[in-house]
Amino acid sequence: MLDPLQHRPDVQQLGVTPFGDRLAAAFAERGHLCVGIDPHPWLLEAWELPDDARGVRDFGLRAVEAAAGQACAIKPQVAFFERHGATGYSALEAVLAEARDAGLIVIADAKRGDVGSTVEAYGRAWLSIGSPLEADAMTVSAYQGAGSLDAVRALATAQGKGLFVLAATSNPESFGLQQAIVPGTGETVAAAIAHEVSGWNHARIPGSFGLVLGATVELGAYGIDPHRLAGTPVLAPGFGHQGARFSDIRRLFGPLADTALVSVSRSVLQVGPERLAEAVRRHSAEVSECLA
Numbered sequence: 570m571l572d573p574l575q576h577r578p579d580v581q582q583l584g585v586t587p588f589g590d591r592l593a594a595a596f597a598e599r600g601h602l603c604v605g606i607d608p609h610p611w612l613l614e615a616w617e618l619p620d621d622a623r624g625v626r627d628f629g630l631r632a633v634e635a636a637a638g639q640a641c642a643i644k645p646q647v648a649f650f651e652r653h654g655a656t657g658y659s660a661l662e663a664v665l666a667e668a669r670d671a672g673l674i675v676i677a678d679a680k681r682g683d684v685g686s687t688v689e690a691y692g693r694a695w696l697s698i699g700s701p702l703e704a705d706a707m708t709v710s711a712y713q714g715a716g717s718l719d720a721v722r723a724l725a726t727a728q729g730k731g732l733f734v735l736a737a738t739s740n741p742e743s744f745g746l747q748q749a750i751v752p753g754t755g756e757t758v759a760a761a762i763a764h765e766v767s768g769w770n771h772a773r774i775p776g777s778f779g780l781v782l783g784a785t786v787e788l789g790a791y792g793i794d795p796h797r798l799a800g801t802p803v804l805a806p807g808f809g810h811q812g813a814r815f816s817d818i819r820r821l822f823g824p825l826a827d828t829a830l831v832s833v834s835r836s837v838l839q840v841g842p843e844r845l846a847e848a849v850r851r852h853s854a855e856v857s858e859c860l861a
């Protein structure tokens with residue numbers, strides 16, 4: 570297959586540090602916890618914040634403050650900001666900038682997917698250096714075919730950014746679709762995506778192209794062998810509120826646990842702003858113990 574990078578003169582090589590290298594350094598410095606920033610209306614109320622753009626901004630900034638220096642990454646769920654229109658986006662810009670200044674790995678949970686040229690435009694929004702919404706990585710969907718991500722992959726490489734591609738997601742409604750067999754391959758949809766994305770890393774450990782693998786699922790049910798994917802970054806939601814436990818990380822992910830971002834949103838955010846920093850510290854220590 571053509572390497573999309575070599576055929577895109579408009580995608581400049583900027584001499585940036587690859588996302589995978591920055592992720593490895595962050596794992597070594599601060600462990601594997603990823604704090605999701607999901608300002609649900611009920612959480613805003615519990616935090617005594619208004620359900621408007623100012624509320625989600627303050628919520629996000631306080632979450633960043635609590636995560637700084639203690640968590641590996643933060644993952645704002647952009648839907649909760651988008652709800653508030655242009656002012657919500659402005660709030661998200663402030664949260665992203667603050668988190669990047671704090672040295673956190675920032676993952677925009679935007680779950681974008683479309684025809685290739687459109688996904689590339691999403692990439693320009695979230696992954697371009699200097700963009701108002703600049704993050705270190707974003708979540709994307711390969712539902713329109715893994716090839717639809719070629720251009721955004723080239724863009725991410727050039728900008729030193731990463732992608733997390735949905736493979737085996739944590740929500741039960743997805744199981745049938747993601748366990749369906751791709752004709753002519755014998756592989757499940759999830760396994761086919763996982764193997765394709767893992768190959769994009771050309772054996773770099775960790776690479777810059779990761780997978781979303783829910784902690785609520787058994788990878789064996791998808792025909793996914795974690796040993797075959799070792800070194801691929803994993804975004805693993807489903808802990809806490811959705812029922813998965815940190816003590817199961819190794820059992821669930823085997824060698825992939827070493828490159829996993831263990832993501833929690835509601836279960837840590839619900840302690841409230843005053844106790845959040847302490848809760849992040851505790852969660853982070855617990856994750857490290859489970860990975861030791």
Ligand SMILES: O=C(O)c1cc(=O)[nH]c(=O)n1[C@@H]1O[C@H](COP(=O)(O)O)[C@@H](O)[C@H]1O
Pocket residue numbers: 605607646678708737738739740781782783804806807808809810811832833834835836
């Ligand atoms: O990409 C994600 O982060 C994601 C993928 C998935 O399979 N399941 C999943 O829950 N998520 C996101 O992870 C977060 C989970 O939140 P909690 O269940 O509160 O920890 C939400 O922002 C979801 O949108």
